[in-house]
Amino acid sequence: MRAIITLLNDGSTYDITPAQTRLASQALGEGRFKVTGSLGLVPFPPTSVGWGYSLSHMDNKADVAIEHDAASGDLLVTVTRDGQPYRLISTLMLHVLVDELPGVPIIQSMEG
Template identity: 45%
Template sequence: MARAAINIMGETGALFDITSLGGTDVDSYRDGVGVYCVTGTLGMVPFPPVDQGWGYSLHPSENAAKVDIAFAEDLLTVTVTMAGEPYDLKTMITLHILVPDVPPEEAPEPPPIVVDPLEVAQAEVFRLRAIADYAVAPLQDAVDVDEAADAEIALLKEWKKYRVSLNRVPDQEQYPNSIEWPIAPV
């Protein structure tokens, strides 16, 4: 068995990339808060029976989100909620499914992989920024209500410096082809 996967950016619903043995005419979009639609999956793999549907992976910071996946009229719809409310993912969701291996004599020639370094760099900045925002929020809350310990104040400052560094990544001379990534606080 092989795995087919679709990666979707949470903020926009845009397709980040796919891995497939079949069709690659897959696209995605955000249809509303917490609703992501994927077209073209039938060219990728046939949608299986309900009990063997698409699985998913979320960033650990969003593991509390509930994800429902439905397929109707050639449209794969992913609905995300958090605490019972529609929720836009801050990072990315990976949809995946196991598909039978294609015998070597029937395997289609894979299309050439074209990687746009700007898209990859922007996606990584977005991903790292979401992690930093998630780390800053509770520290900033503690400061805002005057309950922050000295260590929390120091850590908050480190995370904010890290976010500033992330925002300046596009200013690097060799961006997006060569990037010196800032180191996240520990």
């Protein structure tokens, strides 16, 4: 299943969609973040090479490098500009794969 986690410059999570997804984030240092709970980035069709981040227009000159540790599920994110660690002005959205959420039972109406 696909999900989006939106990070702020302090490593905190601004938003997770869908909300029930078990993703978490933390800052490891200036321009460095760790995201837990993913299965990696959403693959870029048709080659299935990892893709899946969006920077706000205020941060569009920054470079983003993302490594996925398949064993732990962690994403290590590094944001730089001109080769130096970069503090986000706005947000970074990561488009990731996550485990499917449990199904919600459908209750049949007793009417009609």
